[in-house]
Every structure is written in structure tokens, then in C-alpha cells.
Amino acid sequence: MSIATTQPPGIARPVRLHPKEHGAYAILGVPLVVALVLGGLNTVAVLTTIATIAGFVANEPLMVLAGRRGERARSTTPSALPILGSLLLLTMLAGVAAFWLSSSTVRWTLVACALFAAAGFAMSAAGWQRSLTAQLTGIIGLTLPSAAVLLAGGFDSGSVERLSAAWIIGRVATTIAVRSVVALQKASTHHKAPRINDVLLAAAVLACVIGSVSAMRECLFIVPLVASALFLRLRPPPIRHMRRIGYALRAANAATSVLMIGWYAGMLAESQHAFPQQREEKNVPCQALTKRYILRILQGKSKRPAPGS
DSSP: OOOOOSOOTTOOOOOOOSOOOHHHHHHHHHHHHHHHHHHOOOHHHHHHHHHHHHHHHHHHHHHHHTTTTOHHHHHTOTTHHHHHHHHHHHHHHHHHHHHHHSOHHHHHHHHHHHHHHHHHHHHHHTTOTTSHHHHHHHHHHHHHHHHHHHHHTTOOHHHHHHHHHHHHHHHHHHHHHHHHHHHHTOTTSOTHHHHHHHHHHHHHHHHHHHHHHSSOGGGGGGHHHHHHHHHHHHSOOOGGGHHHHHHHHHHHHHHHHHHHHHHHHHHHHHHHHHOHHHHHHHTOOHHHHHHHHHHHHHTTOOOOOOTTO
């Protein structure tokens, strides 16, 4: 007579404590990676990244403890509390260290990050994580850390504001498009929901167009995001193809990242060509020197040095 090795009925396994909102990974990770590539690695940037990732992961154990993943998940996952405490402690330690070591501009950005994170935690604990307000708050809150990393890397505040605004516009467009796909295929959805989504999507598209034809050239980078959002809204796929939607949005994120990095890389090459003598004389590391001239080019102040200077 063999002994059964299966799990006894009625005993559920602990849930996995990783964020279930898969779109949030791209909303947070892609701008952060681009910021680290453009701004370079430094102490404040690394500490900000650590605090951001720890805070992001902490949202899931908070949801479990608040009962938003179901009573069974809370009762079968006792590790949620110590994991949440450890992640929040790491977030605070890294965040405070980044705040202490950073400039005043970066500090204000970190304070904004903390406020949006606190608002996001509160809405998640209250069960509002799928509401439009919570998602818009999350878009801004998950974009701000990349702004802090860029500022810590030496970018001027004007350039960072434009890049962050572009990311937010693109994220609003894609998020609203996905909400529209879900809303249009749910018979129980309130009839005003698709209308609200269409208004917000139109506003995001209009903002991208106005920015692209004006001085805000950063909006050109998010054309893949806005185009994919329009395609999803005009030709909504069946809800069962949500995985394909995710793949399409990942491709749009990758295209936007390549455009941003490629454009700034071209400016790096231009600055190296325009100032080769200064680089040799000052013996400044290539990354620091070219980053400085990127800022000068963005501000329209870059000039070729006069002969003999």
C-alpha cells in the first residue's frame, strides 16, 4: 500500500509575492533603464534605483496583508509581513541615503517620489488599485524615479521635465487604450467609462502632436507608444489576446527607448567631434565630458572653440 505524497486537500500554497500588474514593470523599468544609460551610474542614482525597486516590490505583500488578493492568500502567506517590513526598511534606508547625498533639485524630486508612493500604497490597501485615479497616480509615481536618476546624472531640470512629461503622455495613452479594450468587452461596464477613456486618449494624442511640432522634441520619441495606443483603440482585439497586447506594448517601449538613447548618443558623438582638444587638455572622462556638452547642446549654447583658445 503506497503512501500518497500529494498535498492534503484544503491546504493552499502560499502565493508568490511579486507584483501582478505586469504593465507596471514596463512603466517603471523602461524609463529607469534609459535614465541609467543616459545619466550614468553614480551613488545617488544607484541608491534611488534600489529604493524604487524595493518600494515597487513591496506593493504585493501589502496587497496580500490587506486582503486584496483574497482571504486565502492572506492566511496561507505568513511571510508577507516580514517581507513587507524588510522591503520598506530597504526603501527608507536607500531613499534617505540618496536624499542626504543629493542636490536640492534631486531632493525635491525624491520627496515627490515618496508622496506618490505613499498615495499608491494607500490606494492599493484600500482596494482601488484598478481605478483610473490609482493608475494615473501610479504612472506619475513610477516615472518620477527616472527623473531623479537623470538629475543626479547631471541633466538640467528643463530636459528632465520634458523627458518625464513625454513618458507620462505615452504611458497615459497606452494605459487608457488597454482600459478601453477591457471596458468595451465587459457588458457590465458603466456606459460612461468608454467615453472617459476616449477623452483621455484624445488628450494624450493631442499633447503628443502639439509637443512634436513645438519645441518639445521629446514627444517624437513616444510616437511608437501613442501609435500602438491608437491602434488598440481603433481595432480592439478580443480580451483573450491580452498576452499579444502585452507583446505589442513591449515592442513599442523598446522602440521608444532606442529612439531616446540613439538621439542622445548622436549628440554625444557630435559633442566629442566638436570639442576634441578640450577633452585631451582637461583629461576628463569621456562620459562626464560628453554629458556636459549634451546639456549645452540642449540649451542651444554649444559653440565650437575658437582657434588658439
